[in-house]
Amino acid sequence: MSTTTTPTMAPETPGAPTAPRSQSAFSAEQLIAAIPGAFRKLDPRQMWRNPVMFIVEVGAAFTTVLAIAEPFLGGPESSGGSSVPASFTWGIAVWLWLTVLFANLAESVAEGRGKAQADSLRKTRTSTTAHAVTGYSPDGDPAATTTPTREVSSADLQLGDVVAVTAGDLIPGDGDIIWGIASVDESAITGESAPVVRESGGDRSAVTGGTRVLSDRIVVKITSKPGETFVDRMIGLVEGASRQKTPNEIALNILLASLTIIFVIVTLTLNPIASYSAATVSLPVLVALLVCLIPTTIGALLSAIGIAGMDRLVQHNVLAMSGRAVEAAGDVTTLLLDKTGTITYGNRRASEFVTLEGVPAAELIRTAALSSLADPTPEGKSVVDLAGVEGIHVGEFAPGDIVPFTAQTRMSGLDQPDGTQIRKGAGSAVIAWIEQDGRVASSVLADLDEQVERIANSGGTPLVVAVKTATGEGRLLGVVHLKDIVKEGLKERFAEMRAMGIRTVMITGDNPLTAKAIAAEAGVDDFLAEATPEDKLALIRREQQGGNLVAMTGDGTNDAPALAQADVGVAMNTGTSAAKEAGNMVDLDSDPSKLIDIVRIGKQLLITRGALTTFSIANDIAKYFAIIPAMFMGVFPGLAVLNIMGLHSPSSAVLSAIIFNAIVIVVLIPLALRGVKYRPLSASKILGRNLLVYGVGGVIAPFIGIKLIDLIVGLLPGF
Template sequence: MSVLTQTPVPEQKSDEAHSTTKKSAFTAAQLIAALPGALRKLDPRQMWRNPVMFIVEIGAAYTTILAIAEPFLGGAAESGGSTVPASFTWGIAVWLWLTVVFANLAESVAEGRGKAQAESLRKTRTSTTANRLTGYDESGDPSAQSAVTAPVSSADLTLGDVVVVVAGDLIPGDGDIVWGIASVDESAITGESAPVIRESGGDRSAVTGGTRVLSDRIVIRITSKPGETFVDRMIRLVEGASRQKTPNEIALNILLASLSIVFVMVALTLNPIAGYSNASVSVPVLIALLVCLIPTTIGALLSAIGIAGMDRLVQHNVLAMSGRAVEAAGDVTTLLLDKTGTITYGNRQAAEFTAMKGVDDTELVHAAAVSSLSDPTPEGKSIVDLALTRGFRNDEITAGEIVPFTAQTRMSGLDLPDGSQIRKGAGSAVIAWVEQGRRLASSEHEELEGYIEKVSNAGGTPLVVATKSADGVGQILGVVYLKDIVKDGLRERFAELRTMGIRTVMITGDNPLTAKAIAAEAGVDDFLAEATPEDKLALIRKEQDGGNLVAMTGDGTNDAPALAQADVGVAMNTGTSAAKEAGNMVDLDSDPTKLIDIVRIGKQLLITRGALTTFSIANDVAKYFAIIPAMFAGVFPGLGLLNIMGLHSPASAILSAIIFNAIIIVVLIPLALRGVKYRALSASKVLSRNILVFGLGGIIAPFVGIKIIDLVITLIPGF
């Protein structure tokens, strides 16, 4: 039965930690490499996808035409009845074009990183010869069958083909191992030089095309079509070719486009209205006003922010199948975490020996150590290590026949030459083994159950140790306490998540008593004990029905339904093909704890977008005080009171605002690519901080920047 229960957790203070080393967001080399791409993006067929910058480009083109035509028309630009210098229109046109180029540059720099990563991945995608098998019936070693091997190009392999790969060969395509076990070098994909073990029949059967088999011989069934391998998808995703705008990004684009249309209508109707007061404004000035009114800053950086968010995931060796997944990670409210390998190290360690009444501690320690000397598991080795600290000596090694652990017996041990036996294993299994020779007394049984329950309540795993004499009479010696070691720092990280309103749920197959103890030690909010794949799926649906967004990790075929149901499903790269197909992210390092970092990256993406949107809107407010007084000061002297910056002239004020509007985009590109510094705060505190830092900063920066630019412009003759 599954148990979902609430675990009381004491308040924790979050630490400012877990920061990662960031690459430089904007260098001269990146700028030079991205410039050609930025110029190519001036194509109107591409620009229309960004409505705000498309309006700026139309304005730039129209202003350029006016600048060329002005000498032939004999007119000059006017602002509220004041004539401006002849070079004014050209200045507006040039800086409008630069505004568009700078916006494209932000996106081009972000895409440039992905293209560099894609190029390195392409080097792994080499055509190789594959040994395709026909007539293989999957019953075992193909060399013992009538299967026929035929060499074909890896490009000719199709879904369902079966190939044999030997040591030294490149794996020709994505697939699952159906026979054999091998050591595989996956450094071309993961960057990790240490080889990994891949074998048939488990959750580590998936292999990736382009990786190399280092040892042994395996048979693989191809699970991808030509051009749709994992590497192919990685290349398309990291270079941005298949990046789709997220729902929030689309909604924000619609909002920005709507605001831009409103301001276009304002600009179109302004001149006729102003004409009644003899305050007509020239078209270049109206275009300058329009560009300063519409939210060009966030419009220019919005796409770069999304691309940079996916790039940060790639730097963490996580491949997001869509920008929607990254955004969803930022909105996650429930985090499902497997106990083993995520919350605990997975290698249980012996922590204590508890002898039965009347049994000498030395006898228990000796029996437990002797039965574990040939145990290759981390648990067995930890028992020997603990026994050495309790007086056991290596020279006490006893010869005998090793009895390995099996799922059926749930015990392991040693059969000694004199006919006696030693066993350690699950309590019920050892008790049944002892009672084959004699029945345990009720007091003995109660004492043992008490020790087992004590270990379970502490979150550990009890191993019962017993011996049996040559005549078949058994004796329970005591219990070994195997402790699940909770990873360092998790309690603090879970406290940070709690601060952000994220609830953590530990998933485990342990009994409720053990699960409760581990959950309390780790600091998670809830736990699901004795969980089956169906229980995971039911829990995810229950959370989603309650309005929560759920994230989880998995690697096995039985995790596929839950990964597909979760809003953020992170599949391990070592897992099965079914798991990787079901999830919307793949962790190349196969580190389950990385789910916490993925949520942080998603949060940072949303925070960055919100911060720069706040800055952009505040930025526009400040520019009104430069543009509006300058436009009509000649006709309405009272507007001079609004010229709080003391700008030199209408022409210098308008041109200064346009120049600042372009330069601020370049200044903010590094922040858009690097992201606003992440802090574990609640949504209300994040909003307050954005308003204080970026809202206030967005108002102050234009006042300072426009005034400085105005002082420089006044040095130019004619202004």
């Protein structure tokens, strides 16, 4: 499951861009770069997609027309029984335009962060020369270096073409390796400088156009059409060009539009009601009041929150194919994780040497280390390493004939020059080897069976070690305990998932006994042992039928059905094309444990949206109670008691509210881009915290902000 890397760092490819790493949520450079985009978004053809801000833009345009016409119409009308300064309408118009501009700025800054990544990726999409195999046949020999090829432009490659790529060449398009193995530099895509190994016939056969082969030769079958490569899809997604509104956003937009319509009706009825008291409310005041009442804060930031959520995934080198996938990650209740490479390191390691009765520990350790010197597997190397920790060093080589492991013998070892034979392997195979020259004492077998059973019950793998002298006398020395090593810190992270109401399930092909032991050590809630692709698919469907949203990772073609069925399917970039097509996210780093981070980012997106919606609605209610008493206390002196802030005048109250309404958007842009700090709490506790912090904060902030602005506005002539 995990990405295979070579021990050395890849040389830097001249001119190859790397994916930008984490950026600050909001900086002066980003702000300056986003300003032109904010002005371009003033186009009504774009604004109408955001009903709330479209109403504000219409109000700004209408108020501007009124401000221009006022000198010809005899000046501004009175409002609430008090005179209105000549500059009042222009002030309202200017701040309404700034409100729209600030909303566009939030979205433009969010989009700009993705465009930086897209520009970097676009540089990798240059046309390169490809060596297309002429007359390729599936029955032919793709390994043949004499196979005729023709040079074509990578832009002319079609789906199904076969190309040969040698060391130093750029891979001309997305495809699957059908022959060969090579080290590939993917820094242009992932930003990581360490090369990765790609090979045919496995789950690491997919290659991406624009990456460079560092060694050997591979033959690749193109799996994408021109203009539809993985990089093309990445560019479109991170730029936001292909971003569609998610169901949650659509529902929230409907709610905001409904509230806007309600407040339009409320505002239109104010003037008829005021006329009964011989009062008038000017049109600029009505527009200002409408803008203060409708949910402009969340309407301005909603799109930026969604774009920033996807951008946070990009900063973690995860590409979400849709905003829906990010939202679904926030609502996940069941998390399926593969054991190997996700929960464990992927290779079993020697953890202890267990001697049989009467056998010196040093003899067992030395013999086990000698039998493992020629073992190239990580397990064999771990035996030598553990022996060194125990103080037994056998060097790098040992004289004798190496006996390699085979599926038939299920043993490996060393035949030394003096006739001594050493074997290490499965218990039954080693016992049978010993008993070729004589029976083993029942007490020794009982001791061995006890140790083997203990290790097996703990989820480990027992390797029995034995030695046979030149005379044929054999002895069982003991057992090497191999175990899957659970990654550090996972138990705590799974505990956080549990606190969030997420159930974790480990999926493994191991037997139930081993699976149970690993699951207990890792701290997952459940496990599925001896899992087949059909078992994974059935488990996901059962969870979904129970009302759960399911997330899982995968990298192989056999994972594709389950990835497609899961609500959040995270495919590894090292995996097959089928897996990447089936999933709705691709992890460019191919780190399966990142699924936990994806869930956290999804939840942060939903929490941020909920928190700022709570703040916006509370903010609007507070503005209503802050300015209405000040507006009408000239007509209804009894309302003066409700003017608890002591606002200077009706005109200063309205203008201060409009200014605050615009400024609060700018203040909240960094929070919308960065996201509300996530804490692993239950849904009820998160809701309570949001109501306390952002609900109460949304009520208090306008009273403070409007009062401070009113103190300044009150100093202006006429106010």
